[in-house]
Amino acid sequence: MKLADELLLLVPAAFVLGWWASRWWATRRSGAAANELSSDYFRGLNYLLNEEQDKAIEVFLRLAEYNRDTVETHLALGNLFRRRGEVEQAIRLHQHLVSRPGLSDAMKTVALLELGEDYMRAGLLDRAEALFSDLVAMDAHAPSALRHLIAIYQHERDWYKAIEHARRLEVMTGEDEAPMIAQFYCELADRSRQHGALAEAREYLQQAFECQADCVRAFMLTGRLQSEEGHYLEAVDAYEAAIQADAAFTPDILPPLLNSYAHAQQMERAESFLRDLLGRYHGISPVLALAQLYRQRDGERTSIDFLTAQLRQRPSVRGLMALIDATMDKIDGEARENFLILRDLTRKLLEGQAMYRCSRCGFGAKAHHWQCPSCKSWSTIRPIHGVASE
Ligand SMILES: [Zn+2]
Known part of the structure; x- marks a missing residue:
């Protein structure tokens, strides 16, 4: 290469x-x-x-x-x-x-x-x-x-100038730079959020949506703003919209979404959304979330049965790990020792795995970046789908 x-x-x-x-x-x-x-x-x-x-x-x-x-x-x-x-x-x-x-x-x-x-x-x-x-x-x-x-x-994180010049480039070349400009507004929104300027953050997010109506990052930031203000129902709306906009980010969106469902006491809505997601998204995250939901609501047996049936359709090391964890409590003696070894090996298998990869340059990362540290493209680093990852 x-x-x-x-x-x-x-x-x-x-x-x-x-x-x-x-x-x-x-x-x-x-x-x-x-x-x-x-x-x-x-x-x-x-x-x-x-x-x-x-x-x-x-x-x-x-x-x-x-x-x-x-x-x-x-x-x-x-x-x-x-x-x-x-x-x-x-x-x-x-x-x-x-x-x-x-x-x-x-x-x-x-x-x-x-x-x-x-x-x-x-x-x-x-x-x-x-x-x-x-x-x-x-x-x-x-x-x-x-x-x-x-x-x-971008390097200097001077997002105002970056936006101004990207707009000039659009006028000059006729090429659509809106998705990139939306990312610049998201950067501004996130910075305002971190400084506690929430009204300002919301205004920047509005600008991001005006550039790109289905900007997944802007939906995710909206969810975060809403949940930090205790508006969990609005947070649920935003996180669900984020998954509708780009399901590839499901592994990153599900944890805060599940948290918001729980706070808003919307577990039925959670089940129906996750069930629906299973049909159109082939990663393991929604399976694990549903298994957790069934364990709390219907008990361990239902959860294990569901997980086992799903793992036959979508083999996954993370799913296997969840199954081992769920089964651990039910066994003892030598079998338990063997399970402990198996769990340890599975954990080691997952350690050091790149969870994200840039679709443009192939850069692998354990954490998500909106801008690829290697090729500097925006929104190209995405969760890896496969047996050992999502
Ligand atoms: Zn890259």
Whole structure:
């Protein structure tokens, strides 16, 4: 995966170098220099493909020496430096390019965009922000510059600026950024909630719903706000709506939902909702919740029978664990010892399991994040479904 990604990223660089080399040959068909260049070029490519980037850079630097006027080669080199983590080299190269007299405006703005990415990579966010803002003001590569600015504001958790720039990006590209903007409003709502500013939090949630009417996170936050204020019936409404909006988040929504059912004394409603959920959701969470409900209401036997029947249809280690726990009290002697060992092994099996995975980049996590720590996408980290997880 990593190698394939790297190679894919190298395609534009290789293309640029190839185009430049062919143009160079066209003007200088004869002589040893062309042959030398040709062999250098292919040697460089070979190094790139073998992931020997040190040697590739050496060769391409030499190529760049042949023709100091070739901006594209320098851009490709700068890109290579940055991806290798040699950010200072990349910055020097791009700064040199930008300050070069006679450079066309088009090429200059490309170099500025690259320089901004170097600054971001080096953690010089103030400089990157200033540079990208200039590009937006000049209307040069504005969509790319806006995307980088949004990334900077997300990193700085400056959600107002993130929203403002995402809206500008929408206008500029015509692409729908509403789900992302809804997440920014959820961030603001959650921050207000943590500071006890509940009315403000509700206003932000309203804005989130205006962006995305079925925003599961906004429903979950509404449920949390309502239950924290003791409005358990409203909390139940919100959490049920969250599962209707996106059932994939059921394992995260069920615990606070069950808590709200209990406080609102709505156990019949709980049973009917969970029964209905069983039909359209194939994870183990609703089964475990119903087994718990039956144990409290109808006793252990009914609960175990229900659990056993369900586990035949949807094998699950967590379900097995619940069944072992429920059966433990009923047995003693050597069988009990064996059950203890079995329970211990099952627990170990579940420990260290990633419970969530990013659907975009494959990042695995034990806790849920609304923004993927790896690829920075929103709402792509979801509970894993499988025998060992949900
Ligand atoms: Zn990701």
